[in-house]
Amino acid sequence: MAAPSLTLRSISATAVAVPMKRPLGTSAGQIDTASLLLVDLATDEGPCGTAYAFCYLPSIARGLVPVVAELGAALAGLPLAPLDLSKRIARHFRLPGVVGPLAMVASSVDTAIWDALAIAAGVPLATYLGTELRPIPAYNSNGLGLMPPDAAADEAEALLEGGFRAVKLRLGRATFEHDLAVARAVRRRLPDPIDLMVDFNQALTFAQAMRYCQALDGEGVYWIEEPIRHDDYRHAAKLAAATATPIQIGENFTGLPPMAAALGAGASDLVMLDLDRIGGITGWQQAAGLAASYNREVSSHLFPEVSAHLLMATPTQHWLEYVDWAVPILQEPLKIAEGMALVPDRPGHGMRWDDAAVTRFRLD
DSSP: OOOOOOBEEEEEEEEEEEEEEEEEEETTEEEEEEEEEEEEEEETTSOEEEEEEEOSSHHHHHHHHHHHHHHHHHHTTSBOOHHHHHHHHHHHTTTTOSOHHHHHHHHHHHHHHHHHHHHHHTSBHHHHTTOOOOOEEEEEOSSOOSOOHHHHHHHHHHTTTTTOSEEEEEOOOSSHHHHHHHHHHHHHHSOTTSEEEEEOTTOOOHHHHHHHHHHHTTTTOSEEEOOSOTTOHHHHHHHHHHOSSOEEEOTTOOSHHHHHHHHHHTOOSEEEEEHHHHTHHHHHHHHHHHHHHTTOOEEEESOHHHHHHHHHTOTTBOOEEEOOTTGGGBSSOOEEETTEEEOOOSSBTOOOBOHHHHHHHBOO
């Protein structure tokens, strides 16, 4: 679809800390508040775009507010052309590198750019990207942290509300025996058609992973996510070859080079893209093409409101990871029905801030 002619006027950001309904306990630590950076992009012609970054820590969200303002000043007056602006942003951050929190900024601004363009065109983002709107299968990734077996089974059952047909369980306890007991308790409680993903959050050594992942074969697990360090592609490839259950990695791909290295090494059976790390919508489109060339199914990591649109335009679309962390600050949250994400047909990606809620959760 032809891009409308827009000129970037300004970019601003607001840091918020939103309480999570279900705290998330992982092998890397406990998270009970979603620290978000809300990005707002304005154009001279009127259409505006939004996006948010998940910053993990309140200090990171606060610290990125002036970074966004500085970037906005550097880009002001330029045409709203995503690929050109992506190159400009990379040049702006060349010395520190577009990694970590700066990758969050670059990706969020890119997402806001595409949102503004789709709004100006008067169509949903998915339509603007060249595909038709359709329901996307989603799994519930809220909660199910490092808790005892009975509590985990209770929470897994509760996560089926809304018709979800899949849920994700975090592993990485002090002993694998505890992990296995929890996985079995959850699997027993869930009906057979419900898929169960598990995520180690990089908790294992290679030797541990070779034992534990094979032990999970036959336990009714749909995929095993990030069992070892995310960038150890050589050992991940050996693990994928030795394990019958599919290995899932990718949320830590920062741009295309690490993704290309992982795919070339055969480091996983599946890939998962994170909007904040892969390079926003521009980066996602490139990554989706790379995944298709290796015949790898693509799932999303976080950011369900935008990722649902992107999965529709992904040749090897797989699962949408659903979390409700941004719901309290949105006017109209993403709807889930019968385990499917229903993307709104309003222009852009459909997210608009609830100003009163933003004020309430704002980090000063």
